[in-house]
Amino acid sequence: MSYLAIKHLHVTCVILSGLGFCLRGIWMMRESPLASHRLARVLPHVIDTLLLGSALTLAWMSGQYPFVSTWLTAKLFGLVAYILLGTMALRRGRTRALRTRYFVLALAAYAYIVGVALSRNPLILF
Template sequence: MYMLVKHAHLTIILLTFVLFIISFVLTMKKSEMVNNKLLKIGPHVLYTLFVITFVYMVAVNPLNLYPFVNGWASSKLGGFVLYVLSITLALKWAKSNLWRFVGLISAIFWLVMSARLAYADRLKVKGSVEDPNAYVEFVQSALVAIC
C-alpha cells in the first residue's frame, strides 16, 4: 500500500506541475482559457491529495521521518510550501511579466530542490550522518544541479 501511495504522490506532483505550466502559458498569452474550471479547481484538488498522501507516507514511513523532528522531512515540507507560493506569485500576485518569470523560475527551483532532496538517502535518517562534510557535499551537488 505504501508504494501505491508513493507513486500516486509522485503522479500528483507531476500533474500539479503540468497544470501550472499550462496555466502559466495561458496567462502569458492573456488567453481566456486560463479561467477554465479545470485549471482553476484542479490544482486545489491536487494539492489536497498531495497533502493527504504526504500525511499517509509520514504516518507509515519505515524510516521514522517526521516533519519538525527530522530535518529531511521538514525540508521537504518547506520545499512544497515554497513551491506553491512561487506558483501563486507566477499566476496571481505578479502584475508584470518579469515577476511572472521570477515565479516560474522559483517554482522550478523549489520543485528540483525537493526532488533532489528526495534522493538524498544519506540525509534521511536523523543521526545517520555525523560527518558535516556530507552536508557540504550535498549543498555543492545542489548548486551544480542548479547551475
C-alpha cells in the same frame, strides 16, 4: 492501502501537479483565456489535496516527520517557497514580466523539492 500504493499515488500527484503548474504558467505568459477556465482553477486543488494527503499518510506510515528528518524539513520549507512563489507567478504578480520571474523561481523550488525527495539530502544543490 499499502505503502507502495500510497507512494505511487504521491509520485503521480507530484508529476501531475508539476505539469499542471507548468501549463498554467505558460498560459499566464501567453495571457491565454484557458488560464481562467473552471477546470484550470479546480483541478490543481484536487490534485494538490491528494498530494498532501498522500504525503501525510506516507509520513505517518514510515514514521518520518518534518523537524525530525532533515530531508523532510527541507521539503516542507521548499513546499512553502513553491506555494508562495507559485501564487505570485499565477495570481499576485503585478506585471507579466514579474510573474514570469516568479514562475521560474517556483519551478526551481519544485525541482529542489523533487531533488531532495529523490536523494533524501537537503543539501542537494551544494
